[in-house]
Amino acid sequence: MDHEEKFKLEDLDCANCAAKMEDAIKKIPGVNDASVSFMTQKMSIDAEDAKFDEIMKEVVAV
Known part of the structure; x- marks a missing residue:
């Protein structure tokens, strides 16, 4: 099951910078999709539910 979160x-x-962040996040194993918008200052991540907390630690490191 997948988990989608917006920030x-x-x-x-x-x-x-937003494009570089988005590309880096999409490369994290378990991330199905990600978008980072400079204009709206928002980020959306769709990732595997079972690994979501672990994935978010890697996202923060980006």
Whole structure:
């Protein structure tokens, strides 16, 4: 089963940074999809439910 979560970001400085974050998050094993929007300062992550907490630790490290 999958788990989708949305987050409000703060201090995201540029669209290029958002794109780099999104690419890095999508490469984390267990992540099905991710989007990071510079314009809305929001991030959405769809990942495996069983590994979600572990995946979020890696997302924070990005």
